[in-house]
Amino acid sequence: MRRHPLQPAPLALALALAVSALAAHAQGVGAFNDTPVTISLRTQPLAEALNDWARQTRIQLIVQQALVAGKTAPAVSGSFTPMQALDRLLAGTGLSASVEGSAVIVRAAGPQNTTLKTVTIIAEVERDATSEGTGSYAARAATITGMAQSLKDTPQSVAVVTRQRLSDQNLDRYDDVVMKTPGVSRIFLNSGQSGYSIRGFSLSAAALVDGLQTAGTFGGILGQAPDMATIDRVEVLRGAAGLQLGAGDPAGAVNMVRKRPLAEKQLELTARVGSWGYKRGELDATGPLNDAGTLRGRAVVAYEDRNYFYDRATSKTPLVYGVLEADIAPDTTVMGGVRHQRYDQTGVYVFAGLPVSRNGIDLNLPRSFSVGPAWSAYESGTDEVFAEIKHQFNADWKATFSVNTQEAKVHETNIVRGTRFTAGTSSMYANDSRYDFDRTSFDLNVQGRVTLLGRQHELRVGASSADETRDYEAATVTYPGQFFDLSDPHQTRLATPRFGARALVNRFTTINRGVYGNAVLHLADPLKLTLGGRVSWYESNFDNAAGVRLSASKQTREVTPFAGLVYALNPQWSAYASYSDIFQPQSSYMTASGSALDPALGSNYEMGVKGELFGGRMTTSAAIFQINQTGRYAVDPRYPTGGCPGLSTTGLCYVNGGKVRSRGLELEVAGELASGLQASASYTYTDAQYVRDRDAYGQPTAREGQAFAVVPRHIARAYVSYNLPGVANNWTVGGGVSAQSKTSGNDYDSILRQQPGRVVWDAQLRYRISQDTSLALNVNNVFDKRYYNDEYGYRYGEPRSAMLTLRSKF
Numbered sequence: 001m002r003r004h005p006l007q008p009a010p011l012a013l014a015l016a017l018a019v020s021a022l023a024a025h026a027q028g029v030g031a032f033n034d035t036p037v038t039i040s041l042r043t044q045p046l047a048e049a050l051n052d053w054a055r056q057t058r059i060q061l062i063v064q065q066a067l068v069a070g071k072t073a074p075a076v077s078g079s080f081t082p083m084q085a086l087d088r089l090l091a092g093t094g095l096s097a098s099v100e101g102s103a104v105i106v107r108a109a110g111p112q113n114t115t116l117k118t119v120t121i122i123a124e125v126e127r128d129a130t131s132e133g134t135g136s137y138a139a140r141a142a143t144i145t146g147m148a149q150s151l152k153d154t155p156q157s158v159a160v161v162t163r164q165r166l167s168d169q170n171l172d173r174y175d176d177v178v179m180k181t182p183g184v185s186r187i188f189l190n191s192g193q194s195g196y197s198i199r200g201f202s203l204s205a206a207a208l209v210d211g212l213q214t215a216g217t218f219g220g221i222l223g224q225a226p227d228m229a230t231i232d233r234v235e236v237l238r239g240a241a242g243l244q245l246g247a248g249d250p251a252g253a254v255n256m257v258r259k260r261p262l263a264e265k266q267l268e269l270t271a272r273v274g275s276w277g278y279k280r281g282e283l284d285a286t287g288p289l290n291d292a293g294t295l296r297g298r299a300v301v302a303y304e305d306r307n308y309f310y311d312r313a314t315s316k317t318p319l320v321y322g323v324l325e326a327d328i329a330p331d332t333t334v335m336g337g338v339r340h341q342r343y344d345q346t347g348v349y350v351f352a353g354l355p356v357s358r359n360g361i362d363l364n365l366p367r368s369f370s371v372g373p374a375w376s377a378y379e380s381g382t383d384e385v386f387a388e389i390k391h392q393f394n395a396d397w398k399a400t401f402s403v404n405t406q407e408a409k410v411h412e413t414n415i416v417r418g419t420r421f422t423a424g425t426s427s428m429y430a431n432d433s434r435y436d437f438d439r440t441s442f443d444l445n446v447q448g449r450v451t452l453l454g455r456q457h458e459l460r461v462g463a464s465s466a467d468e469t470r471d472y473e474a475a476t477v478t479y480p481g482q483f484f485d486l487s488d489p490h491q492t493r494l495a496t497p498r499f500g501a502r503a504l505v506n507r508f509t510t511i512n513r514g515v516y517g518n519a520v521l522h523l524a525d526p527l528k529l530t531l532g533g534r535v536s537w538y539e540s541n542f543d544n545a546a547g548v549r550l551s552a553s554k555q556t557r558e559v560t561p562f563a564g565l566v567y568a569l570n571p572q573w574s575a576y577a578s579y580s581d582i583f584q585p586q587s588s589y590m591t592a593s594g595s596a597l598d599p600a601l602g603s604n605y606e607m608g609v610k611g612e613l614f615g616g617r618m619t620t621s622a623a624i625f626q627i628n629q630t631g632r633y634a635v636d637p638r639y640p641t642g643g644c645p646g647l648s649t650t651g652l653c654y655v656n657g658g659k660v661r662s663r664g665l666e667l668e669v670a671g672e673l674a675s676g677l678q679a680s681a682s683y684t685y686t687d688a689q690y691v692r693d694r695d696a697y698g699q700p701t702a703r704e705g706q707a708f709a710v711v712p713r714h715i716a717r718a719y720v721s722y723n724l725p726g727v728a729n730n731w732t733v734g735g736g737v738s739a740q741s742k743t744s745g746n747d748y749d750s751i752l753r754q755q756p757g758r759v760v761w762d763a764q765l766r767y768r769i770s771q772d773t774s775l776a777l778n779v780n781n782v783f784d785k786r787y788y789n790d791e792y793g794y795r796y797g798e799p800r801s802a803m804l805t806l807r808s809k810f
Contacts, residue, residue, distance in 0.1 A: 035081065036079040036080055036081055036084075037056070037057060037079070037080070037081070037082060037085075038056075038078075038079055039053070039056055039057075039076055039077060039078060039079070039080050039085045040056070040077050041053060041056075041073070041075060041076040041077065041085075041089070042075050043072065043073065043074055043075045044072070044073060045068075045071070045072060045073070046068040046071035046072060046073040046089065046093065047068045047069070047071075048073075049073035049076075049089050050063065050068065050073075050089065050106070051395065052395065053082075053085060053086060053089060055395065057082040057085070058128045059082055059103075059104055060103040060104070060150075061103065061104050061105075061106065062103050062104070062105045062106070062571075063095075063105070063106035063107075067095060067106065067107070067108060068093075068095075068106075071093050073089045073090075073093075074088065074089070074091070076088045076089060082104075083097070083099075083104075086104065090106070094108060094109050095107065095108060095109060096108075096109040099615065100571040100572075103571050105571070128140060128141070128148070129141035129142060129143050129148050129233070129257070130232055130233075130260075131160070131162035131163045131164065131232055131233040132163040132232050132259065132262075133163075134162065134163075134164065135164050135678075136162060136164055136617060136671055136672060136678065137162055137164060137165050137670045137671050137672075137678045137679060137680045137719075137721075138162070138616065138617055138618055138619045138670050138671025138672065139151060139160035139162055139233065139235075139619065139670070140616060142154065142158050142160055142235045142255075143211065143235065143255070143257065144158060144208070144211070144235040144237050144244065144253065144255040145158075145237075145243070145244075145518070146211065146243070146244075146445065146447075146460055146462075146516075146518060147447065147458060147460055147518070147520070149520075150612060150616075151610060151612070151619050151621065152566075152573075152574050152610045152611065152612040152619065153520075153528065153566055153574065154566075154610075155530055155564025155565065155566050155576040155577070155578040156237055156238075156239060156564065156578055156580070156606070157237070157238040157239060157606065157608070157621065157623050157625070157666055158235060158236065158237050158238070159181050159182050159235075159236045159238070159668060159670075159682070160233055160234070160235050160236075160670070161177055161180060161181060161233060161234040161236075161680075162233050163231075163232055163233060164678070165180075165680060165719070166228050166231065166233075166234075167807070168719070168721055168734060168764065168766075168776075169719060169736070169762075169764075169778070170272070170778055170803055170805060171228055172227060172228045172229065172280070172304070173225070173227075173228065174207075174225035174226070174228075174256075175194055176228075177228060177234050178196055178203075178234075178236070178254065179196075179738075180717065180719070180738075181234075181236045181682075181717075182236075182238070182666060182668050182682035182683075182684050182715070182717065183198055183199065183238060183664075183666060183682070183684030183686065183715055184196050184197070184198055184203070184236075184715075185197050185711045185712060185715065185740070185743075185791060186789065186790045186791065187710070187790055187791060187792065194790065197251060197709060197711055198236075198238050198251040198252045199238060199239065199250070199251060199252070199625065199627055199662045199664060199686055199688070200251075200627070200660075200662040200686055200688030200708065200709035200711055201249040201250050201251035201602070201627070201629070201662065201709070202249045202251055203249075203251040203252060203253075203254070205248055206241060206244075206245055206248055206249075206251060206252060206253040206254060207225065207253070207254050207256070208244065208253055208254065208255040208256065209226060209255070209256045209257075209258065209386075209404065210255075210256075210257060210258055210386070210388075210402065210404075211244075211255060211402070211443060212386075212402060212404045212441040212442075212443055212464075212466070213244075213245065213441055213466050213512070214404070214406065214439070214441075224341045224342070224343050224380050224381065224382040224408070225256075226256055226258070226339065226341070227302060227317070227319045227321075227341055229270075229282050229284065229300050229302045229319065229321070230258055230259055230300050230319070230321040230339065231256050231257065231258060231259065232257045232258065232259045232260070233257050234254065234255070234256050234257070235254070235255040235256075235257065236252060236253075236254050236255075237252045237253045237254075237255070238251075238252040238625075238666070239251075239252055239580055239604035239606060239625060239627065240252075240560075240580040240581050240582040240602050240603065240604035240627070241253035241580070241582060242534055242560025242561075242562065242580055242581050242582035242583070243516060243518065243532050243533070243534050243560065243562050243580070245582060246512055246514045246534055246536035246538060246558070246560060246582070246583075247512060247536060247538045247555070247558075247582065247583055247584065247585055247599075248582055248584065249582070249584060249602060249629075250580075250581070250582050250602025250603070250604050250627050250629060258323070258337070258386075259284075259286075259298060259300070259323075260298065260323065260325060260335070261286050261287070261296035261297050261298040261323060261324070261325045262286045262287060262296070262298070263287075263288065263293060263296065264287060264288075265286070265287030265288070266284075266285070266286050266287060266809065266810070267283075267284070267285045267286075267809070267810040268282075268283075268284040268285075268807065268808070268809045268810075269281075269282070269283055269284075269807070269808050269809075269810075270282040270283075270284075270805065270806070270807045270808075271805070271806045272803055272804065272805045272806075273803070273804050274306075274801060274802060274803035274804065275309075275800075275801040275802055275803070276306065276307040276308055276309055276801070277305075277306060277307040278304075278306040278307070278803065279304070279305045279306065280302065280303070280304040280305075280306075281302065281303055282300070282301070282302040283299075283300070283301045283302070284298070284299075284300045285298070285299050285300075286298035286299075289324075294326060294327040295324070295325075295326045295327075296324070296325045296326075297322070297323065297324050297325070298321075298322070298323050299321065299322045299323075300319065300320075300321040300322075301319065301320055301321075302317075302318075302319040303316075303317070303318050303319070304316070304317040304318075305317075308347075309367060309368060309796075309798055309799055309801075310347075310349075310367065310368050310369065310370040310796070311347070311368050311369070311370040311490075312346070312347030312370055312374060312490070313345065313346065313347035313348065313370065314345065314346050314347060315343060315344060315345035315346075316342075316343075316344050317341070317342065317343050317344075318340075318341070318342050319339075319340070319341045320338075320339070320340045320341075321337070321338070321339045321340075321341075322337055322338055323335065323336070323337030323338075324336055324337065331391060331392040331393070332389070332390070332391045332392075333389070333390050334387070334388070334389045334390075335387065335388045335389075335390075336385075336386070336387040336388075337385075337386050337387075338383075338384065338385050338386075339382065339383070339384040339386075340381075340382075340383050340384075341381070341382050342379070342380065342381040342382075343378075343379070343380045343381075344377070344378075344379045344380075345377065345378045345379075346374075346376070346377045347370060347372065347374070347376060348372060348376050348377065348378045348412070348414060349370070349371065349372060349794075349795065353792075353793075353794030353795060354369070354371065354793065354794055354795065354796070355371065355484065355486060356751060356753070356793065358751070359751075359752075360751045360752045360753050360754070362793070363486075367786065367796040367799055369489060369796075370489060370490075371484075371489045371490075371491075372414060372415055372489075372490065372491070373414075373415055373490055373491050373492075373494065373496075374490060374492075375413065375496050375497075376412075376413060376414040376415065377411075377412065377413050377414075378410075378411075378412045378414075379409075379410070379411045379412070380408070380409065380410045380411075381408065381409050382406060382407070382408040383406070383407045383408075384404065384405070384406045384407075385404075385405050386402070386403065386404040386405075387402070387403050388400065388401065388402045388403075389401050393448075396448045396449040396450075397446065397447070397448030397449075398446070398447060398448060399444070399445070399446045400443075400444070400445055400446075400447075401442070401443070401444045402442060402443045402444075403440070403441070403442040404439075404440070404441045404442070405439070405440045405441075406437065406438070406439045406440075407436075407437065407438055408435075408436075408437040408439075409434065409435065409436055409437070410433075410434065410435040410437075411433070411434045411435075412431070412432075412433050412434075413430070413431070413432045413433075413497075413499070414430070414431055415428050415429075415430055415431075415491060415494075416428065416429055416430075416431045417484050427479075427482070427483060428479055428482055428483065428484055428491070428494075429476050429477065429478045429479060430476065430477040430478075430479070430494075430497035430499070431474060431475075431476050432474065432475045432476070432497070432499040432502060433472070433473070433474045433502075434472075434473045434474070434502055435470060435471070435472055435473075436470070436471045436473075437468065437469070437470050438468065438469045439466065439467065439468040439469075440465075440466070440467050440468075441464070441465065441466040441467075442464065442465055443462060443463070443464040443465075444462055444463050444464075445460055445461065445462025445463075446460070446461055446462065447459060447460035447461075447462075455522045456522065457519060457520060457521045457522055458519065458520040459517075459518075459519045459520075460517060460518050460519070461515075461516070461517040462515070462516055462517070463513075463514065463515045463516070464513070464514055464516070465511075465512070465513045465514075466510075466511075466512045466513075467509075467510070467511050467512075468509065468510045469507065469508070469509050470507065470508040470509075471504060471506075471507050472504070472505045472506050472507070472508075473502035473503060473504050473505060474502055474503070474505050475499040475500050475501065475502045475503065476499075477497035477498070477499060479494055482494060503545065504545040505544070505545060506542060506543060506544050506545065506550070507542075507543045508540065508541070508542050508543075509540065509541050509543075510538075510539070510540040511537070511538070511539045511540075512536065512537075512538050513536070513537045513538075514534045514535060514536040514537065515534070515535050516532070516533065516534040516535070517532060517533060518530065518531065518532030518533075518562065519531050519532070525568075526567055526568040526569075527565070527566070527567050527568075528565070528566045528567075528568075529563075529564070529565055530562070530563065530564040530565075530566070530578075531562070531563055532561070532562040532563075533559060533560065533561040533562060534559070534560045535557055535558070535559055536555065536557075536558045536559075536560065536583075537555070537556055537557065537558075538553070538554070538555040538558065538585055539552075539553065539554045539555075540552065540553045540554075540585070541553075551588040552587070552588060553585040553586070553587040553588045553596075554585075554587050554596065555583065555585050555587060555599055558583050558599065560580075560581055560582055560583060561579075561580075561581065562578070562579070562580045562581075563578065563579050563580075564576060564577065564578030564579070564580075565577050565578070569609075572611055572612060572613055573609065573610070573611045574609070574610050574611075575607075575608070575609050575610075576607065576608060576609075576610065577606070577607040577608075578604075578605075578606055578607075579603070579604065579605055580603075580604045581601055581602055581603040581604065582601075582602045583599035583600065583601055583602070584599055584600040584601075584602065584629070585599050586598065586599050586600055586631075586632075586633050586654075586656075587599070589633045589653075589654040590644065590646050590647055590653055590654065591636070591646055591653055591654060591655065592636055592638065592639065592644055592645055592646045592653045593646050594645075594646035594647070595646070597633055597654050597655075597656060598631055598656050599631070600629055600630065600631045600632045600633070600656070600658075601629065601630050601631055602627060602628070602629040603627065603628050603629075603630070604625065604626075604627045605625065605626045605627075606623050606624065606625035606626070607623065607624060608621060608622050608623030608624065608666075609621070609622050609623075610622075613671075614671075614672060617671050617672040618669065618670070618671035618672055618673060619669070619670050619671055620668065620669040620670075621666070621667070621668050621669075622665075622666070622667050622668075623665070623666045624663075624664070624665050624666075625662075625663065625664055625665075625666070626661065626662070626663045627661065627662040627663075628659065628660075628661050628691075629659065629660050629661075630656075630658075630659045631656035631657075631658070631659075632656070632657070632658030632659065632660065633654045633655075633656070633657075633658065634654060634655055634656075634657030634658045634693075634694050635652050635653075635654060635655075635694075635695070635696040636652070636653045636654055636655045637655075637694070637696065637697050637698030639652065639653055640695075640696035640697050641696070652696075657692065657694055658690075658692055658693055658694070659690075659691040659692040660688065660689065660690055660691060660693075660708045661688070661689055661691045662686060662687065662688040662689075662709075663686075663687050663688075664684060664685045664686040664687060665683075665684070665685040666682070666683070666684050666685075667682060667683045667684075668681070668682040668683075669681050669682075675725075676722055676723035676724070676725060677720065677721075677722045677723075678720065678721045678722075679718065679719070679720040679721075680717075680718065680719050680720075681716075681717070681718035681719075681720075682715075682716070682717050682718070683714075683715070683716045684714070684715045684716075685713060685714055686711055686712070686713060686715075687713060688707055688708050688709045688711060689705060689706065689707060689708060690703045690704050690705060690706055690707075690708045691704075691705075692704065693708075707744075707745065709745075710743050710744070710745030710753075710791045710792065711743065711791065712740035712741045712742070712743050712757070712791075713741050714739075714740060714741040714757075715739070715740045715741075716737070716738075716739045716740070717736070717737070717738050717739070718736055718737050719734065719735070719736035719737075719762070720734055720735060720736070721733075721734035721764070722734065729768075730767055730768040730769075731765070731766070731767055731768075732764075732765075732766040732767075732768070733764070733765055733766075734763070734764035734765075734766070735761065735762055735763040735764060735782075736761070736762040736763075737759060737760070737761050737762070738759070738760045738762075739757070739758065739759040739760075740757060740758060741757045742754065742755060742756050742757045743755045743791045745791070745792070747792040747793070747794075748792070753791075753792050753793045755787075755788055755791060755793060758785060758787045759785070760780075760781050760783075760785050760787070760797070761781070761782045761783055761785075762778065762779065762780045762781070762782060763778070763779045763782050764776060764777065764778045764779075765777045772808060772809040772810065773806075773807070773808040773809075774806075774807050774808075775804070775805070775806050775807075776804070776805045776807070777802065777803070777804055777805075778802070778803045778805065779800065779801070779802050779803075780798065780800070780801050780802075780803075781797070781798060781799060781800045781801065782800065783800075784799055784800040785797070786799075
């Protein structure tokens with residue numbers, strides 16, 4: 001198929017202006033942390049000593065290999081700051097080290113050697129991506145690509161919500177976090193649940209935990225997403241994530257990285273109270289469990305009890321999380337843990353959401369308005385067991401095996417309406433439904449460094465598998481002749497249903513297996529080429545209660561490649577360009593020849609500039625992108641009314657005929673903009689259109705040339721936190737804003753829904769009572785903006801609310 005060429009010219013000017021504005025900040029260089037670390041280096045060649053120093057301090061080091069050739073370094077052992085240890089290694093060699101940006105550069109000593117024309121990276125170590133304890137909104141690295149890389153060296157758009165941001169903004173739920181990241185918009189699914197999109201495409205089935213996929217066939221998170229009390233950081237990749245997922249839409253992926261046990265004892269207690277009877281308590285305890293420190297543990301316990309701003313709704317959310325980590329040998333570490341989490345809510349939204357008029361006009365209902373009976377309930381629980389074993393073969397190579405098993409249950413009793421229309425048009429029935437999920441995932445990979453043509457390169461190869469089964473059971477009670485009545489939103493006239501035994505309705509199974517590899521090749525001192533790919537075997541089957549197969553999809557040896565170039569403009573700035581793709585299975589559709597339809601291909605092209613400033617305390621990026629999803633299923637125009645010769649029965653056959661395209665611009669900055677000022681800010685522009693959309697006769701539909709996704713064209717988000725200087729140093733003030741442009745599109749009932757643009761403001765005030773105890777007041781939606789919190793207008797956004805948080809660490 002002919003690919004549409006990338007046409008970035010309309011956005012390139014905006015990109016250049018943004019980069020030039022940010023470049024003005026590149027002159028400042030921060031100092032490395034002067035906290036002593038344990039150093040253990042033997043007498044060895046200087047090149048090897050510098051490698052070991054970089055790995056032990058987790059600092060990037062750059063040097064010409066010719067400068068260290070033939071030199072020997074002395075043994076250095078003890079507690080030193082990183083630069084003290086480095087000075088000892090370089091003593092008497094005629095070399096000196098200086099900090100530039102986030103790297104240390106070693107040069108020949110003397111004023112005549114103030115520039116380094118050509119450099120070779122002797123040690124670009126795997127960075128520690130852990131964000132807990134950094135106090136920063138800037139991520140030191142991300143692991144969503146499978147390798148711990150700085151954002152500056154990652155040739156894709158990646159945003160990271162650090163532990164500090166999670167705490168400052170009281171982001172406890174997956175929904176809260178995702179909606180604070182750049183460019184994400186929300187679509188209502190049912191009963192208060194949500195789906196998400198990035199760059200115009202669905203993100204719902206693209207969730208990972210520690211790199212293992214956890215989203216399921218239900219269209220979103222399997223059971224309950226991990227409570228953020230158990231999470232160190234959330235990494236969001238934008239664009240096709242074929243290397244991570246194999247199959248899916250080219251939206252991206254979300255990787256939630258768990259908290260691990262710490263080497264030092266720590267106990268953190270958190271208590272919150274807020275609007276509408278909100279109450280939450282957390283306990284997080286971690287530390288060594290033996291004198292040698294080779295056995296470490298962590299336990300997180302939380303409980304939340306709350307009401308909501310809409311009538312009758314209450315929920316309770318208990319959480320228990322525990323993890324153990326043991327060094328069973330000098331080079332081998334094992335980790336294992338469990339998570340038990342529930343979410344029990346009464347008074348849920350009905351499946352069709354808030355009612356609307358037939359022409360889509362807002363009924364101006366009170367925000368406290370809730371539809372559904374008093375007996376409606378939604379219960380969800382997840383039990384998870386996970387384990388990992390990691391072995392370090394030598395200084396360069398390691399292997400990691402990870403496994404995760406989940407059992408999740410979703411039980412709901414509610415009223416189901418046929419449509420969103422208000423009076424006399426929507427019939428109703430009561431539904432008692434239950435979903436049972438079982439999922440097992442594993443990943444085995446080996447990664448390390450190889451030397452080729454005098455340069456070090458990084459390599460990773462592995463295999464992964466994810467198997468899931470979903471059973472759906474239901475029982476119904478009908479209400480003949482009864483229709484939805486707006487004057488009786490809780491439908492009190494309807495008798496409380498007496499459900500019979502639930503019966504199995506259908507079973508859905510999926511198998512997603514793959515082998516993958518990626519490499520970072522250092523082609524020249526400033527130039528890196530990243531190559532990667534995945535070969536996937538994907539299968540899904542949908543059977544009814546009698547075991548009759550209703551539909552099936554299968555893709556074999558499907559290849560999803562990745563390629564990216566990163567050019568280091570200087571130690572602080574890099575430019576990049578990349579290509580990635582992902583396939584969407586369509587083999588349940590048949591062609592006229594009787595074969596399964598080929599998958600749709602989502603291809604992501606992007607280019608941009610990234611910065612890591614002030615010693616890594618601030619990160620920034622600017623990117624333009626284009627995504628083409630080609631080969632979408634379309635009715636074969638030769639058989640517009642059925643009679644497809646490829647089918648044993650009369651029916652439609654299909655061709656790969658549809659195409660959609662998304663283009664846009666993304667700007668982002670995170671970290672310490674000035675002393676005491678932490679910030680995270682982003683702007684996203686998205687233009688998503690149907691390029692080719694044909695009816696059964698091969699004629700253009702009314703959608704061709706129109707928007708294919710109901711997403712805002714413009715989204716801007718920001719949050720800042722400022723620790724006041726001087727005598728007011730115990731006080732921190734903060735605030736945020738979320739703004740987006742208008743949206744327009746047909747909802748699930750083909751009702752045109754138009755949402756105006758909106759701006760919602762938040763604020764925070766925090767007082768440090770002591771070194772380890774703080775009291776914070778957060779006020780969300782400060783100006784009490786009235787809006788819908790999804791693009792179809794199924795639910796109102798939360799009115800002004802306040803929350804008081806007491807946090808103490810021991």
